[in-house]
Amino acid sequence: MITIRKITDKDILGSDVISNNKPKISARAILLDDTSNIALMHVKKRKAYSIPGGGVELGEDLAGGLYREILEETGCKCMIVREIGVISENRARHDFTHDSYYYLAEVKGEKGLPQLTETEIQEEYEVVWFCFTDCMELIGRQKPVNYQFEFIKQRDLSVLNYLAAEYDPVCLEFRKRVGL
DSSP, X not given: OOEEEEEEHHHHTSOOOXXXXXXXXXXXXXXXXXXXXXXXXXXXXXXXXXXXXXXXXXXXXXXXXXXXXXXXXXXXXXXEEEEEEEEEEEEGGGTEEEEEEEEEEXXXXXXXXXXXXXXXXXXXXXXXXXXXXXXXXXXXXOOOSSHXXXXXXXXXXXXXXXXXXXXXXXXXXXXXXXXX
16 A cells, blocks of 8 residues: 655654654545545544544454444444555654554445444544535644644545545546545
């Protein structure tokens, strides 16, 4: 899978310090419903939006981790349409590295109810659905409340900008469906 962007403390804080830790691996999806709206996770308490997905567990492959995370966070089963790319984060201030593998996926069947963790419930997570342009605007204009959320904003906005600029034949159908 291609690397779309590497985000470091240089981008966020102007610092050249890096972490040498092994990256945590996550799988995330630009998840389309049958009206071509995209799922976002809205963290009400943080006034933040992010693309759904999360950590791949020991023994899981990327697809298995993606299916599990999407079901937990959005309540939806999904089908991978194609790979998009990887965003690598190096958060030196937290001595943490993270590789997020992004996929384009479609909801398979009916939308269900998310299975949120206690922390996600306390932070008032909810799944919301918007058109591609609105997703870019919501993520682009949010004001991150902390260091971690600045990385999340940059990570998700980078993949959306990549998709908006992509012109390969496989993506043309997606671009048509989301009105680009």
